[in-house]
Amino acid sequence: MSPFEGAFDYIILGAGSAGCILAATLAEALPDDRILLLEAGDDIPPHHETVWDPTRWVLVSRDRTLEWGYRSVAQTGLHGREIQLRRAKALGGCSVHNAMVYVRGGAYGFDRWAQEGCVGWNYDNILPYFERVEERMHITQAAVDPFIEDLVVACNPMGIPYTPNYNTSPHAFGVSPFQFLISQGGQRETTFSNFLGTGRHKNLHIASGVRFDRIVFDGERRAVAVAATDLRTQRQVEIHASREILIAAGAIGSPHLLLLSGVGPENQLRDLGIPVVSALPGVGENFQDDLFVTAMFLSRKPMPPQPYGLMGAVIFTSTDPSTLPYLTDVECSLASGTMEGLELPPDKRQSYFIYPNLQLLRSRGTIKLASTNPAEHPIIDPRYLNAPEDIQRCIFGVKLARDIGHNRGLADWFAEEILPGPRVQTDAEIEAYIRQTADTCYHYAGTCKMGVDDMAVVTPNLEVRGTERLRVVDASIIPTTVSGNTAAATMMIAAKGADLVLASRRST
Ligand SMILES: Cc1cc2nc3c(=O)[nH]c(=O)nc-3n(C[C@H](O)[C@H](O)[C@H](O)COP(=O)(O)OP(=O)(O)OC[C@H]3O[C@@H](n4cnc5c(N)ncnc54)[C@H](O)[C@@H]3O)c2cc1C
Numbered sequence: 384m385s386p387f388e389g390a391f392d393y394i395i396l397g398a399g400s401a402g403c404i405l406a407a408t409l410a411e412a413l414p415d416d417r418i419l420l421l422e423a424g425d426d427i428p429p430h431h432e433t434v435w436d437p438t439r440w441v442l443v444s445r446d447r448t449l450e451w452g453y454r455s456v457a458q459t460g461l462h463g464r465e466i467q468l469r470r471a472k473a474l475g476g477c478s479v480h481n482a483m484v485y486v487r488g489g490a491y492g493f494d495r496w497a498q499e500g501c502v503g504w505n506y507d508n509i510l511p512y513f514e515r516v517e518e519r520m521h522i523t524q525a526a527v528d529p530f531i532e533d534l535v536v537a538c539n540p541m542g543i544p545y546t547p548n549y550n551t552s553p554h555a556f557g558v559s560p561f562q563f564l565i566s567q568g569g570q571r572e573t574t575f576s577n578f579l580g581t582g583r584h585k586n587l588h589i590a591s592g593v594r595f596d597r598i599v600f601d602g603e604r605r606a607v608a609v610a611a612t613d614l615r616t617q618r619q620v621e622i623h624a625s626r627e628i629l630i631a632a633g634a635i636g637s638p639h640l641l642l643l644s645g646v647g648p649e650n651q652l653r654d655l656g657i658p659v660v661s662a663l664p665g666v667g668e669n670f671q672d673d674l675f676v677t678a679m680f681l682s683r684k685p686m687p688p689q690p691y692g693l694m695g696a697v698i699f700t701s702t703d704p705s706t707l708p709y710l711t712d713v714e715c716s717l718a719s720g721t722m723e724g725l726e727l728p729p730d731k732r733q734s735y736f737i738y739p740n741l742q743l744l745r746s747r748g749t750i751k752l753a754s755t756n757p758a759e760h761p762i763i764d765p766r767y768l769n770a771p772e773d774i775q776r777c778i779f780g781v782k783l784a785r786d787i788g789h790n791r792g793l794a795d796w797f798a799e800e801i802l803p804g805p806r807v808q809t810d811a812e813i814e815a816y817i818r819q820t821a822d823t824c825y826h827y828a829g830t831c832k833m834g835v836d837d838m839a840v841v842t843p844n845l846e847v848r849g850t851e852r853l854r855v856v857d858a859s860i861i862p863t864t865v866s867g868n869t870a871a872a873t874m875m876i877a878a879k880g881a882d883l884v885l886a887s888r889r890s891t
Pocket residue numbers: 396397398399400401402421422423424444469470471472473474475476477478480481482483484485486593594595596631632633634636637640824825826827857858859868869870871873
């Protein structure tokens with residue numbers, strides 16, 4: 384029987400970081416319901432050459448066969464560069480090719496969501512959902528090697544304390560062992576491998592290789608079906624859901640789908656001849672991302688071997704010391720030049736990179752339809768460094784990385800600064816270097832934001848405003864990014880989103 388035949392109670396669109404958790408939770412709580420999970424990508428075989436091996440992360444992240452191939456429009460703030468906006472297309476979504484870093488994010492950021500009207504989303508409310516995810520995803524805390532020991536020594540005189548566990552401490556400020564979603568056996572954990580796996584839930588039908596193209600609404604603006612294309616046969620199908628359709632297509636895919644379905648800014652839809660189902664000006668607006676900047680130093684001696692995709696330490700601090708210790712907006716990750724995929728010339732391999740990742744940036748971008756063809760990528764304009772204060776924070780990041788790299792605590796390692804290099808000294812020179820080299824952290828969020836204001840796309844219950852039986856449950860609902868990477872927050876959103884669906888179910 385075709386996986387599309389018969390009626391489904393729930394259809395989940397996208398088997399990524401959020402979609403797999405949502406599907407597993409609903410399938411387990413509702414054993415008598417029929418649930419369908421649709422995904423454009425395929426399963427990753429157990430013998431895949433790179434995906435499961437954490438040390439090969441850089442190669443995985445660059446593997447075009449695993450992803451959608453999005454690019455931004457030319458970024459004025461980045462010297463006109465077009466930025467590759469990687470997004471996985473696979474069962475497991477971006478958990479298949481991300482750096483596996485696990486950071487819940489500071490409590491302050493979630494509390495702000497609640498203060499802005501998202502009742503039920505303050506840190507105390509959401510903590511049980513992080514814990515639920517952590518019961519199923521194994522977190523490996525990195526082992527401390529000799530370089531990291533010296534890094535801790537280097538941070539001390541800079542006023543950066545040692546924080547043993549940034550996720551469970553009251554605040555993340557400090558230098559810590561990094562935490563990764565890596566199994567006890569040393570393999571990548573994905574939301575698909577840990578929550579689903581093929582055939583584990585009898586009431587869940589997983590259809591990979593299927594692109595969803597549009598939500599179908601009835602005259603009452605109820606979401607009743609999904610129009611989709613089987614990518615293997617190009618057959619078009621319409622699949623019906625009797626209860627709810629749950630969009631989990633990520634911060635690019637979810638606004639794209641809503642716009643194609645007539646949910647979005649009225650003028651944009653009318654210009655393309657798309658009938659307006661719900662005029663929501665916020666769909667595709669409020670695009671947020673973190674940027675990283677780079678410092679690189681040659682090492683005097685061989686770097687320790689690296690069993691992870693990044694080095695095993697992280698530094699959280701702030702561009703504004705008055706916000707410490709509770710609010711951090713810089714997360715420095717590190718890499719060794721010996722790591723596979725960096726492809727450095729032999730004389731540069733014994734080296735270390737410090738990558739300050741600037742968070743809570745103020746610039747906001749957009750995602751708009753290029754056409755009504757679902758196969759055509761949307762126009763993505765992150766507007767990096769559009770907000771003037773963002774460049775100042777990136778300059779702070781480069782100076783911080785330099786201060787760490789040159790610090791006496793790392794004297795046994797430091798040989799020479801390669802990047803930005805001795806010629807880059809004044810703020811104007813650092814700014815030019817940033818505009819030439821800063822890059823995305825792939826932490827896209829906010830394009831279907833949750834809230835109670837006019838720009839909100841979903842309510843705090845994640846229901847799409849002006850429609851019925853339709854929710855968005857993924858990174859796109861994040862109203863303002865938090866201090867941290869986005870995967871943990873997205874998985875938490877999925878766990879809580881499933882509870883919201885189940886609560887509605889009990890009340891009907
Ligand atoms: C290279 C890279 C490295 C990263 N590293 C980290 C890290 O180390 N730690 C961290 O916390 N975060 C990291 N992130 C970010 C993090 O992985 C994402 O924020 C998170 O996975 C987003 O989850 P999601 O469920 O919202 O979207 P996704 O995981 O992208 O899931 C969306 C799914 O929907 C599918 N889909 C979309 N549109 C359609 C369509 N029309 N038809 C069918 N299927 C569709 C996609 O194929 C995908 O599987 C990284 C991201 C990238 C790209």
